[in-house]
Amino acid sequence: MTLIMPRPVKDPKSGIYYIRVRVPADLVGIFGRAEVSKSLRTREPAEAKERFAVEYAAIQKRWAALRAMPEPLPLKQIVGLAGQVYQRLMASLDIEPGEPTVWEQVSRLNAQAADNDEALEQWYGPTVDELLIEEGIATDPSSRTRLLKAVQRAWEQATEQQHKRSQGDFSRDPYANRFPEWSPEKNPSELSSGPTLSDLFDRWKKDHLANGKSENTVKDFRQKLEALKDYLGHEDVDRIAPREISEWTDHLRHEQGLTPKTVSGKYLAAVKTVFRLARSKFLIESDPAQSVSVKIPPKVKSRSSGFTEAEAKRVLSAANKVFEQPSNMAHHNKLACRWVPWICAYTGARAGEITQLRKEDLTVVDGIPQFTITPEAGSVKAGMYRNVPVHPHLQKIGLLDFISDAKSGYLFHSGPSSTPAEAAKRSGNARDKIAVWVRDSAGITDERIQPNHAWRHRFKTVGRNSDIAPEYLGAIQGHAGRTAGEDYGEYPVETLYREICKLPRIQVP
Template structure:
């Protein structure tokens, strides 16, 4: 006898695939119909199969929840479930919280929703149902009332934090860790073993012990949070290679990330952590091993660096930034005024320059130089370098600007916390990128508004007969051979090479 397995169904008229699943006989009364039907929003057979699998799993969880015997949950588990509401809202609006007025209105609505039990049920009841279905559990009425109360508290806490963010305060919520990890009682023994957080914490410990960047830790944490959100759990033993592959598809097709980003950022981060866990015998098998994302060959239709006309356009706009009326903060104006010029003559990364401090300018044997160092924030190679200041930069007043600045960071207010200083340097870098697009008018999406200086510098330097090894030393690129890690170039040598760069004459 052949069994008809559930599969996507194609609508003969529209060509769009649907999921159609019969409701089990014992659940028809609860569901209110005999069949569940939902559009998969695609005409592609392969994509339909992937989306079908996700939707079918969600339906099965709903059946499980409907069949579950209502139970009473302790407060710790209730608070843990409520934490999902908090974390979801905080993650969704992590980078752009919106206007303050919106959150002030939400706060008023929260008060209205708490007027009586009926209002609480109308406001938070649907969220309770969604959480219960996700977990495949049922709860009694007493637990439901307690869960609604805790979800209300979580929502109010998230509202307060988002209101702070909308006013420019992105400091961590000191009470965010009050939500315990979800751990249902009677958890099967198969779920025992390390969690994603366990593996990440072990990698983080090794990473920082090796003196590597805290910025990478933050970046990897975001990637792991995305994976945990997709899986709905943290148990490593339950993760299969197929689920990792489906996660990469989700990042591409549902969230719109490019194959390069998915492969080089998200998948690479997860692979790095799992590889370490495997080497430390924390796991027996690696579900990420063998998973890959095909990156299509990129069609290159222009240089990755600024053209001469584009470079002059940005630098001309930089000279005029303080003459134009705008709401831009003073430090951001300083960044737009000087960072493009410094990048043009050093080939440095914009983020390396936005973290410069007054004390990073020194004079050695009469030659002014700036020190790009991890002590100020983050340097990709993890190694400091000294870069002589080109004569043209001296003539247009860079040294006068630095010497007249107050101690500390040149392009933001700075802070006593290294992580916060790094974040502010990144914000300044990002502001410059927006300014290059919107104010300087460089709208060609084929180039990066900050990194294009780095590409242009190498081109100009090669054309000025600067040897590749000197270019690498100035830009901070890793050497081509092991021998290049021995010895250093003197400031006189690098200044001699920097002076070969032609002056940029503006119209």
């Protein structure tokens, strides 16, 4: 039996050629019609034949989409599909963009649709569905929603550019390259059998923990590599090119709204660390992240990073009164807000190092009370313990009495912490509660300073003004020595106590 291939059909009245294709029997119920008919917009046989081939291929993709099992779309493909919408909008009005008022109205409607699910569906749903059908893609509801939002942002970007063009500005869109080149997912048979991102991460994790490093870093790095995996839509290391890593960093900056410092110091740094180890272990032949960088613009600093004297007193005064104020805050969180700011003020420690203190971390050596800040209690950034004497003012306001009366275990969080990870999580939650309290209750609303970390900056400033030598300040705060020589030996508790006593008392109401 010879199969007759479809071909252009000429309308006898108009002379215009059409494509007419029967809908497969198994899809008639889904598609709603038994035949597809569409004008090829030409009376020339040769041109009709060319256009027919394009349309016929598109129809076959449509059948594939209708038959396919819905699958999630990775982020890179979602943004790539949205990029097709952007490119078509830009190309269709390349020469004559129209009047500015038109684009101003479109911009207003775009903004309204962004916050309204019904409007989002009404405006962009047909475009999204047509796009998916064109590419023969069947996706799940969650991915379709993400694609809707991505297409809305593409429209928003195109609208802004067309508005510029309508005013005579035809300069290139500086963010047009945020859209990755669209390419359908490869078939499993085409994939490499080489290492995956998960393989490399597990190898790095094994070395990291064997070296006694923090579990918090493992959790952080896992999240960063998952973000890369979600963007790429796969984790086949052999398929990852440096350009894709670079495009990912652009996506994090321009789409996710992350700062260059965060992208470089957190996301890219994690990926570079894992790839660098894999390269050193000969697990991969080349490192796709090695040459990728994110430029960090000079930081504009308009004030000190530490609390002013007035701000410090405001926070500490509020800490003194935390139990007097009506609040639904849990008792252990109130204790954290009561004492942690005071301890940070006189030690320059990280808030997270203090929220993980245990009763047994307070000891007395030669009559001098001291805190031992140790990785055994939780996360310590440098990975090394240190002893920090308790300032006389902290002793006077009752800190030692509070610790003496406390139950054994953690001072500022409650509940069972059977693993170091659980304890670190609870300590982190307490630290975050303090930050919120400093903003909401103590009233430190200046976004240019960090509500917990500002104590470390202030401590350094006050210490310098009190003639405490840099090596002592570093030892108290847990900073690495400036030279290899400074890391030899230790600082006796009486020496650090002598220096810490130079800090003036903070008098608050």
